[in-house]
Structure formats: C-alpha cells, structure tokens
Amino acid sequence: MGLSRERRSQKNQRNTMLRFLLQWMFIMCLAFTSSFAQPAPFTMRISCGARQDVHTKLTNTLWRKDFAYTGGLSCNATRSSFIAPPLKTLRYFPLSEGPDNCYNINMVPKGHYSVRIFFGLVARPNLSNEPLFDISVEGTQIYSLKSGWTSHEDQAFAEVLVVLTDGSVSLCFHSTGHGDPAILSIEILQIDDRAYYFGSQWGQGVMLRTAKRLSCGIGQARFGVDYNGHPWGGDRFWSPIKTFDQNFDRPRSTESRIKQAVASPNFYPEALYRTALVGTDSQPDLAYTMDVDPNRNYSIWLHFAEIDSSVTGVGQRVFDILINGDTAFGDVDIVKLSGDHYTALVLNKTVTVNGRTLTITLQPKDGNHALINAIEVFEVITAEPKTLPEEVRVLQTLKMTLGLPLRLGWNGDPCVPQQHPWSGALCQLDRTSSKWVIDGLALDNQDLRGFLPNDISRLNHLQSINLSGNSIHGAIPSSLGTIFSLEVLDLSYNSFNGSIPESLGQLTSLQILNLNGNSLSGRVPAALGGRLLHRASFNFTDNAGLCGMPGLPTCGAHLSAGAKIGIAFGASFTLLLLGTCSICWWKRRHNILRAQQIAARDAPYAKARTHLSRDIQITMHQNHGNARTAAENGPILLS
Numbered sequence: 001m002g003l004s005r006e007r008r009s010q011k012n013q014r015n016t017m018l019r020f021l022l023q024w025m026f027i028m029c030l031a032f033t034s035s036f037a038q039p040a041p042f043t044m045r046i047s048c049g050a051r052q053d054v055h056t057k058l059t060n061t062l063w064r065k066d067f068a069y070t071g072g073l074s075c076n077a078t079r080s081s082f083i084a085p086p087l088k089t090l091r092y093f094p095l096s097e098g099p100d101n102c103y104n105i106n107m108v109p110k111g112h113y114s115v116r117i118f119f120g121l122v123a124r125p126n127l128s129n130e131p132l133f134d135i136s137v138e139g140t141q142i143y144s145l146k147s148g149w150t151s152h153e154d155q156a157f158a159e160v161l162v163v164l165t166d167g168s169v170s171l172c173f174h175s176t177g178h179g180d181p182a183i184l185s186i187e188i189l190q191i192d193d194r195a196y197y198f199g200s201q202w203g204q205g206v207m208l209r210t211a212k213r214l215s216c217g218i219g220q221a222r223f224g225v226d227y228n229g230h231p232w233g234g235d236r237f238w239s240p241i242k243t244f245d246q247n248f249d250r251p252r253s254t255e256s257r258i259k260q261a262v263a264s265p266n267f268y269p270e271a272l273y274r275t276a277l278v279g280t281d282s283q284p285d286l287a288y289t290m291d292v293d294p295n296r297n298y299s300i301w302l303h304f305a306e307i308d309s310s311v312t313g314v315g316q317r318v319f320d321i322l323i324n325g326d327t328a329f330g331d332v333d334i335v336k337l338s339g340d341h342y343t344a345l346v347l348n349k350t351v352t353v354n355g356r357t358l359t360i361t362l363q364p365k366d367g368n369h370a371l372i373n374a375i376e377v378f379e380v381i382t383a384e385p386k387t388l389p390e391e392v393r394v395l396q397t398l399k400m401t402l403g404l405p406l407r408l409g410w411n412g413d414p415c416v417p418q419q420h421p422w423s424g425a426l427c428q429l430d431r432t433s434s435k436w437v438i439d440g441l442a443l444d445n446q447d448l449r450g451f452l453p454n455d456i457s458r459l460n461h462l463q464s465i466n467l468s469g470n471s472i473h474g475a476i477p478s479s480l481g482t483i484f485s486l487e488v489l490d491l492s493y494n495s496f497n498g499s500i501p502e503s504l505g506q507l508t509s510l511q512i513l514n515l516n517g518n519s520l521s522g523r524v525p526a527a528l529g530g531r532l533l534h535r536a537s538f539n540f541t542d543n544a545g546l547c548g549m550p551g552l553p554t555c556g557a558h559l560s561a562g563a564k565i566g567i568a569f570g571a572s573f574t575l576l577l578l579g580t581c582s583i584c585w586w587k588r589r590h591n592i593l594r595a596q597q598i599a600a601r602d603a604p605y606a607k608a609r610t611h612l613s614r615d616i617q618i619t620m621h622q623n624h625g626n627a628r629t630a631a632e633n634g635p636i637l638l639s
C-alpha cells in the first residue's frame with residue numbers, strides 16, 4: 001500500500017514537471033510571437049483607371065484595379081516623373097463631371113496612415129499643360145499643385161500622415177480652372193500609431209503633409225522599398241541632395257552598420273544614415289533653404305549619425321542648429337547624444353514660419369565641421385470639422401430626387417474643404433456639435449427637373465431655400481412646415497401642383513414666401529394670412545387656382561377644376577330634371593286630354609306612368625353620386 005502511494009506520488013511529480021514544462025514552452029511561444037511576429041501593416045494601392053490588377057515587377061508591388069471613385073474617366077497615362085510608379089493608366093476628371101471628385105475607400109482599419117497620391121498626365125498628343133488642382137483628405141485641403149510640378153521629382157505626388165478612425169478614407173480632387181485633375185495612383189499605407197509624434201498637439205485632428213524628405217550626400221532617389229525598409233516605415237520617398245552649396249560642403253559615406261536606425265515608431269532605413277553632407281574649412285556652416293507656404297506650422301525632423309572615423313569621441317563635433325535664425329537645438333554633439341559612433345540620432349522641432357522660406361542652419365563651434373544625414377519637413381495641418389453626417393445623407397437624397405446636373409458635382413463633404421464647398425449648399429459651423437450644418441439651399445435656375453422629397457425637412461437648420469426657376473414638379477412637401485428656422489422659401493417658377501400644405505402656416509419665422517408661377521390650386525392656409533400682418537412678403541400669383549388671400553379670388557367665386565366639373569354635373573342634372581318634368585307634364589296633360597277624349601280606357605295610362613317614374617329615380621341616383629365627389633374636390637357646394 002505504502003509503496004504504491006509513493007509510486008503514485010512520483011508519478012504525480014512527473015506529471016507536474018511535464019505540465020510545467022509545457023506551460024513554460026507555451027509562454028515562451030507567446031512571447032516569441034508577440035515580440036517578433038508583429039502583424040503586417042494594412043496596405044492598399046490603387047492603380048487609377050486600371051481595369052485589372054497590376055503587378056509592377058521591379059518592386060513586386062500589387063496595385064488593385066480602379067475602384068471607389070465618384071466619377072471621371074479612365075485613360076492612358078504619360079510618365080509624368082521618373083519616380084512615379086510605372087502604371088499605364090490614370091483617372092481624370094473633366095470639369096463637365098463637376099468641380100469636386102473623390103475616391104471614397106472603405107474597409108480601412110482604424111489606425112495611423114501615410115496616404116500618397118501620384119498625379120498623372122493624360123496621354124494626348126496635343127496636351128502641353130500640366131493640370132493644377134487642389135487635393136483634400138477627409139475634408140481637409142492638404143495640397144495645391146504648383147505650376148512646374150512635372151519638372152520636380154518630389155512634386156509628382158502629395159503625401160499626408162493622417163489618423164483614420166471611422167473605417168474609411170475620402171480623397172477629393174478639386175478643379176481650380178487649370179486643367180482636368182488627373183490621378184495616377186493612390187497608396188494607403190499603415191504606419192505606427194505613434195509615428196512622428198512631435199508633442200502634445202500631435203494626434204487626431206492634426207495631419208502632417210510631407211513637404212520635403214531629403215537624403216543628404218547621394219545622387220539617387222530612393223523609396224523605402226529600395227532601401228529594403230521596414231514594412232511599418234510607410235515606403236517613404238527620399239529625394240537625393242548631393243550638396244547644399246557646391247563650394248561649402250562635401251558628401252561623405254560609409255558601409256558600416258548603423259545602430260538604432262530601424263526603431264519604433266518611425267523605423268528609418270539604416271542606409272539613410274550611411275551618407276551625409278559635411279561642412280568644409282572655407283565655410284563651416286551648413287545651410288539648407290526651401291520654399292514654404294507662409295504663416296504655417298512646420299514639423300522638422302533632422303537625422304544624424306557620426307560616420308566620420310576621424311571623430312573619435314565626445315566634443316569633437318559640436319554645433320548649434322538654427323531654424324530661420326532662431327536656435328532650435330544648442331550644442332548638438334552627435335556622439336554624445338546618440339551614445340556612440342555609427343548610431344542614429346533624430347531630433348524634431350515644430351516651428352511657425354511667417355515668411356516664404358525655411359532655412360535650417362548648422363553652425364559648428366570651435367573650428368569643427370557640421371554634419372547631417374537627412375532632413376524631413378512636414379506642414380502641420382489642422383483637420384477641418386466635417387458636415388453633420390445626417391445632413392450629408394439628406395443632400396445626397398436631394399441630389400438624386402431633384403436630378404442635380406452632373407456639372408454641380410456634389411461629391412465629398414458639402415462644406416469642407418472651405419475652399420471648395422458644394423455650390424448651392426450654404427454652410428454654417430454649429431458651435432454646439434462643432435460640425436458644419438446646412439443653413440441655405442440656393443439652387444435657383446439650375447435646370448432641376450425632379451421632385452422635392454419629404455426628407456428635406458431633416459435639414460432642420462435651413463433658413464433659406466431658393467429653388468426658383470427650375471422645373472420641379474409634384475406637391476410641395478408638407479414636412480417643410482417642420483423646418484422652424486425657415487425664413488425664406490422661394491419655389492417660384494416651377495411646376496409644383498396640388499395645394500399649399502397647411503403646415504406652412506406653422507412657420508412663424510417665415511418672411512418671404514414665393515410660390516408664384518406654379519400650378520398650385522386650392523385655398524391658401526389661413527394661418528399664412530395671419531403672417532402677413534408681420535410684414536412678411538408672400539407671392540401667390542400665376543398659379544392654376546389659388547384662393548383665400550388678399551389679392552386672390554375668394555374661395556367661393558374662383559373655382560377649381562373639380563368644382564367646375566361639379567357645377568357642370570349639377571347643371572345637367574337640373575336640366576334633365578326640368579326636361580323630365582316638362583315631358584311628364586306634357587304627357588300627363590296629353591293623357592288627360594286623351595282621357596277626356598276617350599274617357600273609357602284607364603289601364604294603359606297607369607302602366608306608362610310607372611315606367612317613367614322609375615327612369616327618373618335611376619337618373620337622380622347617378623347624378624347625386626357625381627355631385628358629392630365634385631363637392632369634395634373643391635370648396636364649392638351645390639345647393
């Protein structure tokens with residue numbers, strides 16, 4: 001017994017050991033997967049205008065066929081730049097398709113993204129002008145193409161870093177009257193959630209537009225993929241710069257390994273730090289100047305690694321960094337700050353630039369030479385608030401039911417970018433929700449041919465509606481009477497029919513009501529008459545038959561079509577009755593005469609009389625029914 005228990009306890013011990021071992025292996029496995037197998041970032045690349053997916057060979061990149069656009073035409077592309085992806089098609093947006101056209105891409109997981117758009121050139125023999133247009137991302141204008149972009153590599157695209165939270169991204173292209181916007185490709189590349197964190201203002205509500213990305217001391221343009229860069233690096237494009245000024249600097253490079261380059265959150269390529277520009281004895285300062293848009297904030301990222309083996313320790317290369325003359329960093333000692341030779345150092349600073357140039361100066365101390373490996377400059381853009389989604393949906397319904405002409409566009413967000421609102425939609429920023437709302441519709445003389453849906457009342461911030469001079473038909477929706485902020489309602493010169501809804505009488509703010517020049521009929525709601533006392537201006541003239549207002553016929557005298565039919569029926573009924581009576585009277589008199597003449601035979605007279613009276617009853621019954629229908633249609637009652 002005792003032995004058996006001992007053996008069992010040994011067995012238990014072995015089991016426990018085994019379980020412990022298994023558990024330990026499991027935990028190690030978990031640790032391994034979580035630390036090494038970081039999930040791949042979300043990437044989506046679209047070859048605009050392409051009817052099939054495209055594989056570009058050199059970099060083995062997949063470009064999805066064109067989708068998610070709102071309009072435009074597909075067409076062959078001319079290579080606009082040597083750095084543009086080698087795609088053969090593009091999508092362009094002629095002005096006849098409206099001034100604003102978009103790509104609305106869904107199924108984009110929540111995250112931080114680098115969104116890059118390459119511009120295109122339509123392949124047409126006589127095309128000489130590069131199109132100039134504006135680009136917005138998520139309703140915020142991020143870029144206006146600059147004339148001459150085809151001759152500057154790094155102006156062949158626009159790129160912005162943006163936090164996306166609602167599962168989609170909207171990219172819009174806005175005509176500025178300088179050619180048709182043409183788009184070659186769209187890339188949506190996920191980057192680290194904290195990439196380019198620059199301080200407390202960073203994050204949602206802020207976008208960083210790439211203004212410049214320079215790799216110093218080389219002559220060849222490189223993408224992240226050429227550097228064999230980290231997948232979370234966002235395939236950045238680095239413009240080459242061999243020299244800031246030929247007389248005063250020289251390039252320097254190394255083949256050595258660089259420590260701490262490929263690090264979270266920005267995952268820079270190691271090779272970026274293997275080349276640099278270094279100052280010379282004749283001019284120890286290094287200065288780089290670029291053109292910028294004035295009165296904006298710029299986030300500047302400077303990259304260093306001590307790759308000169310003659311600098312052997314701390315204190316041998318010390319310099320100040322000035323941005324537009326102000327010291328941004330004092331006493332920068334690369335070895336000291338990065339901790340070693342051949343070790344990456346990244347410094348960032350956000351500054352406001354009032355002028356049109358940005359100058360970064362490296363000022364060495366005590367006969368040293370300055371050194372720099374790379375420069376990144378981002379424009380800090382405050383994201384615009386968008387329009388209340390509910391109101392956007394209503395406008396989209398209106399676009400459909402009113403048959404809005406294509407040239408008006410109505411794509412993207414109605415109110416933003418503020419430089420390109422939808423024409424005909426007037427916007428106001430609602431302070432309580434911090435969203436844009438629609439407070440006016442100015443679609444007069446726009447060749448609208450549809451009808452006005454009841455949904456219009458969900459635009460409940462409207463103060464004025466002008467749809468004058470179109471061909472809108474059907475009834476005036478009674479729901480208009482629930483837009484209590486409405487002050488101006490001009491539906492004149494359309495084809496509205498039916499009667500004026502009673503509900504309009506509830507609009508106590510209404511000052512101008514123009515319903516003239518339509519096919520309206522019936523009684524004008526009495527409550528509107530009361531509004532006239534408050535110096536409101538109403539016009540009901542030139543309609544099919546309105547009544548019951550000063551200046552209009554009184555409702556009894558002026559008859560609607562239904563009432564006229566009723567009267568016609570009434571009159572014929574009376575005539576028929578009169579006729580029948582005279583026939584009766586004549587027959588009766590005739591019979592009496594005959595009776596007086598013959599006096600003896602009575603039976604045939606009685607028979608004929610029964611017949612006649614039944615015929616009259618049937619006629620009366622039919623006419624009575626018609627008269628009632630007529631009375632319901634019009635205000636006129638038959639007496």
Ligand SMILES: *[C@@H]1O[C@H](CO)[C@@H](O)[C@H](O)[C@H]1NC(C)=O
Pocket residue numbers: 075076
């Ligand atoms: C585009 O180019 C292809 C040949 O590459 C040609 O067959 C096609 O007709 C072109 N399309 C247009 C619209 O010019």
Ligand SMILES: *[C@@H]1O[C@H](CO)[C@@H](O)[C@H](O)[C@H]1NC(C)=O
Pocket residue numbers: 124125126127
């Ligand atoms: C350019 O050529 C196209 C046809 O290829 C023609 O429709 C267009 O009018 C021409 N434009 C100009 C400015 O000559």
Ligand SMILES: *[C@@H]1O[C@H](CO)[C@@H](O)[C@H](O)[C@H]1NC(C)=O
Pocket residue numbers: 195196197198199265346347348349
């Ligand atoms: C950028 O600089 C700020 C301080 O100026 C610092 O807090 C931040 O960590 C830096 N960002 C990165 C990614 O190094």
Ligand SMILES: *[C@@H]1O[C@H](CO)[C@@H](O)[C@H](O)[C@H]1NC(C)=O
Pocket residue numbers: 295296297352380382
């Ligand atoms: C720039 O940043 C400052 C705060 O540092 C802010 O007050 C200002 O509005 C910003 N300017 C622009 C144009 O975004």
Ligand SMILES: *[C@@H]1O[C@H](CO)[C@@H](O)[C@H](O)[C@H]1NC(C)=O
Pocket residue numbers: 444445466467468469488490512
């Ligand atoms: C509405 O538009 C028409 C045509 O443009 C204009 O004549 C009219 O004055 C406008 N109505 C109001 C109330 O402003």
Ligand SMILES: *[C@@H]1O[C@H](CO)[C@@H](O)[C@H](O)[C@H]1NC(C)=O
Pocket residue numbers: 473474475497498499
């Ligand atoms: C108004 O016009 C439409 C045709 O546009 C017609 O179907 C409808 O019956 C008319 N309504 C009235 C009340 O006359």
Ligand SMILES: *[C@@H]1O[C@H](CO)[C@@H](O)[C@H](O)[C@H]1NC(C)=O
Pocket residue numbers: 516517539540541542
């Ligand atoms: C009302 O509309 C008619 C045209 O339908 C116009 O002739 C008249 O001047 C308008 N009245 C006022 C007061 O605007």
